Amino acid sequence: MHPPTFTPTAEPLDTEHWLCIMEQKFQLLTVTEEQKVRFVAQQFLGSASAWKLTEFLDLKQGNMTVMDYVNKFNHLAQYAVTHVDTDEKKRDHFYRGLSCILQKELYAGGYQTFGALMNAAISMEGLQRDSQAEWKRKRVITRSSSHP
Structure with a gap:
């Protein structure tokens, strides 16, 4: 699994798109909400x-x-x-x-x-x-x- 990293953007749709992709990835795995938060935090860039x-x-x-x-x-x-x-x-x-x-x-x-x-x-x-x-x-x- 190679989830996308998040790069801050002024475009709200870019952020929403990134979140949708992440949710799709999480559906493939069995992860808790806390694990999701920790993983997403690691995907931040910039x-x-x-x-x-x-x-x-x-x-x-x-x-x-x-x-x-x-x-x-x-x-x-x-x-x-x-x-x-x-x-x-x-x-x-x-x-x-x-x-x-x-x-x-x-x-x-x-x-x-x-x-x-x-x-x-x-x-x-x-x-x-x-x-x-x-x-x-x-x-x-x-x-x-x-x-x-």
């Missing part, structure tokens, strides 16, 4: 895949929760196969995209796998959120008790 790769390489947690960052990281990782083809590469790239605060908290953890680092980041974010909530609660109690 700016489409380059854009996703750039988005992956530039990905930072920023204002996202760790779970949102994990989901976006995993989604974009399929376009950056050579950057995540080992667990070590995946773990290191994920770590570099975390917020500075989480990087500092997780630095000495020595997490051996991507999964261990991801779980630790999720837990650490939960602890930080709980700590902030506790600090705010104590501050409100302190203020209300100091005003008769």
